[in-house]
Amino acid sequence: MKAEKDKVVAVAYTLKVDDGESGQELFETVSEESPFYFLFGHQNVLPKFEEALAGKEVGETFSVFIDFENGYGDYDDSKKVIIPKANFKEEGKKNRDLLKVGSVIPMQDDKGNQMRGEITKVDYLGVHMDFNPPLAGYDLYFEGKVMAIREAEQVEIEHGHVHGPDGHHHH
Ligand SMILES: [Zn+2]
Numbered sequence: 001m002k003a004e005k006d007k008v009v010a011v012a013y014t015l016k017v018d019d020g021e022s023g024q025e026l027f028e029t030v031s032e033e034s035p036f037y038f039l040f041g042h043q044n045v046l047p048k049f050e051e052a053l054a055g056k057e058v059g060e061t062f063s064v065f066i067d068f069e070n071g072y073g074d075y076d077d078s079k080k081v082i083i084p085k086a087n088f089k090e091e092g093k094k095n096r097d098l099l100k101v102g103s104v105i106p107m108q109d110d111k112g113n114q115m116r117g118e119i120t121k122v123d124y125l126g127v128h129m130d131f132n133p134p135l136a137g138y139d140l141y142f143e144g145k146v147m148a149i150r151e152a153e154q155v156e157i158e159h160g161h162v163h164g165p166d167g168h169h170h171h
Contacts (some may be wrong), residue, residue: 001149003053005041008152008162011053011062012036013144019137027135035147042160046071050143056146066140075137081117082126099127 003009012032016024028034038044040053048071052064068074094113098105103119117129153167 001057003040003056003146003149006157007040008037008150008156008167009039009053009146010035010037010147010148010165011144012048012147016139016141016143017135018141020139020170026036027138030144032145032147037148037162039152039156039160039162042133042157043162052142053146055137058146058149062154063141063143066142068135068137068139068141071138071140072135073137075132079131080120080128081131082128084126085122088127100158123130147154 011030012035013028013030014026015028017027018024036158040050046066048064048066052062056062085099099119099122101119101121104116105112105119106116109115110164115131117131118134119127120130121128150167153163156163156167
C-alpha cells in the first residue's frame with residue numbers, strides 16, 4: 001500500500017530547524033515506537049511534507065527540506081501584542097493560573113478566527129503575547145521513515161482527520 005489521499009499514514013521522524021542565525025537545532029523527535037499518524041490529502045500536514053511522502057511504502061525513508069516560506073511563514077512582529085490583564089478576568093479566577101510565561105492560550109481575533117498565543121512576559125503593561133506559530137521563520141529539515149499505512153475509515157475521511165492508530169477513537 002502506498003501513501004496517498006485517504007490513507008492513514010504513520011511516520012517516525014526527526015525535525016531539525018534553522019532560523020538562519022544559530023544553525024540547525026533538533027526541534028522534535030517522533031520515535032518508531034510511537035509514530036505520528038495523519039490522514040493523507042486533507043491538509044493536516046505541510047504540503048511539502050506530504051509531497052515527500054507521496055507514493056512511499058512502509059519501511060521507506062524520506063528526507064525533505066522545507067524553507068520557511070513553504071513552512072510556517074516568516075516571523076511577523078505585528079503578531080506580538082500586549083493584552084490588558086483585565087481581558088483575562090471575565091472567564092473566572094482559574095485563568096490566573098494561565099497567566100504564566102510559556103503558557104499557550106487559544107484566543108479569537110476580532111474576525112472570530114481561532115489563534116493560539118504564547119505568553120512571553122507579564123508586566124505592568126499587561127500580558128505580552130506572541131501569535132506567531134512556534135516555527136515561524138524557521139527552515140525545516142525532516143528525516144524519517146514510513147511506519148504504517150492503512151485505509152482511512154469513512155468517518156475519518158468525513159472529518160478530515162485521523163482518529164488514532166486503529167481509527168476507532170470517538171470524540
Ligand atoms: Zn473526527
